[in-house]
Amino acid sequence: MxxxxxxxxxxxxxxxxxxxxxxxxxxxxxxxxxxxxxxxxxxxxxxxxxxxxxxxxxxxxxxxxKEHARQQLRQSQAVLQTTIEVGLSSPGRLHDLMVTTEAMTPGEVGALGQGVTVNYGEANTPFGRAMIGWTSRGICNLAFCDDGCEAWIKELAAEWSAATLSSNDREAADLAQRIFAKPSLDKPLHLLLRGTNFQIKVWEALLSIGSSQLSSYGALASAVGSPRAQRAVGSAVAANRIGFLIPCHRVIRESGEIGQYRWGSDRKAAMEMWEAAQSALVE
Structure with a gap:
């Protein structure tokens, strides 16, 4: 590799x-x-x-x-439902072992980062350049940049308008290594989530979809107890600010179609295929 x-x-x-x-x-x-x-x-x-x-x-x-995607959906549906029912501490999945999460309170969101230092930097990943943002409490943004990361840095600054922003490409590169090259079970990555209660519920459910597994929007809606809220679940998936680590790329349509993705549907396909390849290597 x-x-x-x-x-x-x-x-x-x-x-x-x-x-x-x-x-x-x-x-x-x-x-x-x-x-x-x-x-x-x-x-x-x-x-x-x-x-x-x-x-x-x-x-x-x-x-x-598409046939492979549909087959993966069939295999993954029961796994996702079981994992949600027994909780995120269940063994055998990648993300709940290497990632922990913490949700910001409404008061913290309203303060717009006052008194907080938000670090950010650009780094190489298997899916092109990325901008990673983090505070002392964890990673808060991971965006993929096709034509430079300036737009994503501006978005980060707008979300944390009262915070102090600090550029640090070296630490961003170290984080990228931990995320994509050398995941550690002894030192999990911590994510700082910023969203509504429903969005956070959906994002935490996404962490239950194991690497190389796929889910549909309908299955995800059922898993969070809102089977009729597929549209709302889709909106929550699309609002995810922490690409790859919160694996919204693993949610596809029942038909096997890739569907949309905040950072491009071709990149979404690449992520799914790359993860499937990593799993194939250890079979």
Whole structure:
């Protein structure tokens, strides 16, 4: 596997390949066809995929089919419901072991970060550059940046308008290593959640969807006790400010369609495929 810097550079090509394959899914294009579209050799594309995901392009692309997605949904629904029923302390899932959460109070939200220092920085990830924001109490933002992170930094500043903002790319890079390269069960990441009670309930339920598992909006709504509130659940998923760590990318449509994503549906597909590949490596 490449370093995060290498993976970040490779991601641009990977995303273009995924975008093309999604558009041409019915035609089942070969690897050589994809290589021609990208303007690279087959061997280069083979090497890029293998270094980025850790498995061959052929195996990787199997994870991109709707049938695979629907199969994953069927396998994951019961798991999600059981996990919600018995609580987030259940064993066997990635995120509840490496992530802990704390919700801000309405008073803290209203204070707009007065007296708080919010650190932020840019870092490489397997899905391109990202902006990470954090306070002494935990990570509060993780956004992926296609054309620079300035817009996301401005959004962070607006959310914490009374706080002191401090740039720290070095610590952001260290956090990215802990998130994407070296998750630690001994030193879990702490997240600081800022949202309504319903949003926080949905985000905490998202943490119960294990790595390489998928859920539908309907299943997620049922899991939080609001089976008729799929639209509200969808809005809560879309409002998530902490990409990847709160895995809203694992929620898809019942049809197997990827659906929308705050940081682009092709990136969402890439995340799902990357996680499936990581799981395949340890099978």
């Amino acid at each position: 490449d370093t995060l810097s290498d993976q970040s550079r490779s991601y641009i090509e990977i995303e273009r390949a995924i975008a093309y394959l999604r558009k041409q899914a019915m035609a089942q294009p070969s690897l050589s066809e994809v290589a021609v579209v990208l303007g690279v050799s087959v061997s280069h594309l083979q090497r890029t995929f293998s270094n980025w995901a850790g498995i061959s392009p052929k195996r990787f692309l199997q994870f991109l089919t």
